Amino acid sequence: MIVSKYFSQQEHILDTQNIANLYLELENNLSLKLHGLTYGLDLYIYRPLEYASSLHKEFVNKYLFSLKNVLFLGMNPGPWGMCQTGIPFGEVNVVKNYLRVSGTVEYPKNIHPQKPVLGLDCKRKEVSGQRFWDLINHLTDGDPFRFFKYCFVHNYYPLALVDKSQKATNITPADLKSEQRKILESVCDESLKSIIELLHVSTVVAIGNYVEKRSREVVKHYNLTNVKVVKIPHPSPRAVGTAENWKTITIEQLKSNNILDLFK
Template sequence: MSKRSFNKDMLDDRNGSTDFADSVLSVNTLQQFAVTKKRCLSFHGEKITNVVEGTTSHIGLEEEAVETQSLWKRFYKLECELNAALRNIVVPNNITHVYNPLEYASNLHCAYLRKFLNGPKSVVFVGMNPGPNGMGQTGVPFGNITTVRNEMALSGSVQQPVSVHEKRPVFGLECTVEEPSGARLWSLFKKLAGGSLSIFAEKCFVHNFCPLICYDKAGRNITPNELKVR
């Protein structure tokens, strides 16, 4: 199987009814986005499993050795496709600013994926959405500055959101405020892994389900569970 045909298979709807990109890009509310079918990748033994609403296809690793070595790139490509869909959502009236660190902090985010999604994982820890001083600054899930810079040894540039709330500036790795939840979580992972995040990453991966940060006029972080869909 050629690389071109592999990529086509990854993006085509297995049910043949609606193109995957079209089905996602038509989303216009958070609620609709939540129930829209999405692609996910997982590994089982010597096969790559491509899952769409219970429909499974297998692609032998021996046929796609290059793709196997670039799991993080394929994962990031899917993130980008879903990000395109998220640009079309309609947020509640009380939301004045929406940040997506997967876009403006993509450099650091990809550095994280390259290092910590370098192969199949047995355990995935899923967070809800970015914190203002964690992933909102670094593009790394629960990524408080000290952990990202010193423990993970990641570096990279961070741009700015399309529209910046005056009370929620983005400084990237220059941010001087730590994300408490990130400091606690990554410290726990490091402790459980015998003092090494590299050992933790051999079997585990951390991901945020929703990449968006929503702020109201006062700059309050409105988490997904607080959003009221119109």
Template sequence: MLRRKLMGDLMEESKKDKRLKTKIENPEIIPVTSSGDISPYFKNDNQNYLQQGLSNYHLQSIKVTEHLQAISDDPVRSKCEHFQEKLNTHYLPTLEDKMLILQVELNHSLRSINLKIPPVEYIYNPLEYAFDAYKIYILKYCSSIKKIAFVGMNPGPFGMCQTGVPFGDPKCVKEFLQIEGVVNKPEIECPFREILGFNSSRREQSGERLWRFFQSICHTPEFFFKNAFLFNFCPIALMKGNGCNVTPGEIKDIKVRKSLEVLCEDWYLKVIRLLQPEYLIAIGRYIHKKTKDVFKANHIDNIKILYMPHPSPRAVNNTNWHEKAQTFLDENNLMQYFRD
């Protein structure tokens, strides 16, 4: 209700002033799109990006504090303690703030979809119950635009579902990424996929392969994240009653599947515009096709889309994934971004 009222007030104000704003004159004020999206205009270090956005959106103005107050008053989104300390001050959000705001908004929107339709019986969103660890991941490693964006599909039960970090094998996240945070429980927990957080002793093999590979060539996480960032297209993990995974593409109800995809696609585009990568590396066939479709529909042709084999040991003929990953980086002249 509060968010609808806020948007209603904004639309009413926009009728009084039809002029497009060409710059941010007051550092306390930031532009907002008619849909309530503030993220495309946070690039205070990139005027070209801002001007491009101005030509595509009808802008209005709102104090950042008002937007964050709306978030903090919402019971679903009130978990964003990261923003609480900023509520009484005017500021231009950092890139990290923008990423977190986008995620909180997506979490909120996803709750409007009834995903519990057979065969789905359990729904996990680790970016709600493990938001604390995810926040550390963002604040620690996503403070600048990136040349390379690695994108996976959605959380795995023994990785991101436990840690809140993409491909988040608990041991790798703690030892290599140096992240450990509070992990709560999902609202309804599957007895076959218990959430133990960073205390989980079960390895996430895809995440272990991926992070150990980049550790072997980058040596430190800082060197990896200097030019790259890794995130998932969808934050939701879906499971059958026995704990077996249901991928977003396997949702049988077409309307529900489309609703989920539309929300995730919209968020995906906003993150891409925020990070401004030159290369988008799709980890797996699903996200490779999805990215091509989304970019084509939105006329994005200035980012090179590359397919990287998924590190899952379940994939056919994938025992030599490290060699495949090495070959992939070499053939696409990307190794330069991961080695001194």
């Protein structure tokens, strides 16, 4: 297990820089493996962990300062959020004004002209990211360190896939054909297991149905008997049945699983 290089399950003293570096190493390895896969479609592949590495590393180094009880898990980067900033659900205004993370973003080559990468200069709103972080902002009275003391946020699949049609449709892992999806999931599942072990996560808050399914499969397959999976709805305004009441439903789920107490 990669964690054993620096500390065991029984140790309580942690070198925070080592854990941040190990986390970044796991992410980078995952990104490289996924980029080398064949997806069976004609796609643009966005790799925000690479072209937005400056912002992403500052985010990790700033907030991954301790082991985390809870891992909030998203599926993949959104075109106007993490694709711009390298931060999960990273809506630009939230990154600037709540997370207070800054850095440069390189302009990647070979991307869809309908979905450019402008970094912190992007003017488009990422509604899902805005809703997610606005809730965290509300629950922490504007202090992100109250969230990150015990929690962290991570994406199961850190690349973004956009088809080459004029519509520039986002292709999620769930949209892929079975053969390609299973290969992708075997890579992402193993990485998620390593992230859970590295951070000593006891609860995965799965954001949406797809990552709930993958989280439960990881817990079962790798026999992570001390890890609980909790689902909250995805904050997308297009989510069927939960869009209008997303905040209420999410707060109730966090409260019933004793997660809100961690923000106090």
